Amino acid sequence: MNLITVMHPASAAAEAYRTLRTNLHFASLERPLKTVLITASEAGEGKSHVVANLAVVFAQAERRVVVVDADLRSPAQHTLFGLDNARGLSTALLGEDGAPFLQPTSIKGLRVLTSGPEQGNPSDLVYSSRMGAVLAAIAADTDIVLIDTPPLGAISDAAILASQVDGALLVIAAGKTRREHAQAARDTLQRARAHVLGAVMINV
Secondary structure, three states, rough: OOOOOHHHHOOHHHHHHHHHHHHHHHHHHOOOOOOEEEOOOOOOOOOOHHHHHHHHHHHHOOOOOEEEOOOOOOOOHHHHHOOOOOOHHHHHHHHOOOHOOOEOOOOEEEEOOOOOOOOOOOHHHHHHHHHHHHHHHHHOOOOOOEEEEOOOOOOOHHHHHHHOEEEEEEEEOOOOOOOOHHHHHHHHHHOOOOOOOEEEEEEO
């Protein structure tokens, strides 16, 4: 598990994730955050690593955490955590309960619902009524659910999910994310009536 919060927990980067965890705690004092969507404006900006590392620091604080890999086109969480991807979110959305597909990790209190086998209609799956039911079932048995979604650039999946969660974070990569793309992504989330919690800048 090559994650900075696991390999180097005393590093400045790991401490930055703990600061982000604290900021999310204070952001939820008046509006509890049970489900948080994390996305980016374009591919390759590091959102999946942000999801995984944030999940680790939440678990290290003795919270029950579930990561849901809702990036059905380019999933990464099963690779980051070294898990099997034969069953997962896509399987659950095709009619089976998602809870049995949660896989434990080597981090106490942290489980992952991987993306599952690739399907030909990921947007239709995400848009289905099953998605809300799966998220509700998972959230009922955990403290926080972190959802890794496709970037907002040309895919509607994240915008579809944004209205179904308690909050959304936008990942921005220093030196890579273009300002206009980040602004467009923020605008997309706002049009979707998402509760935009803020942005996470990485590679600073």
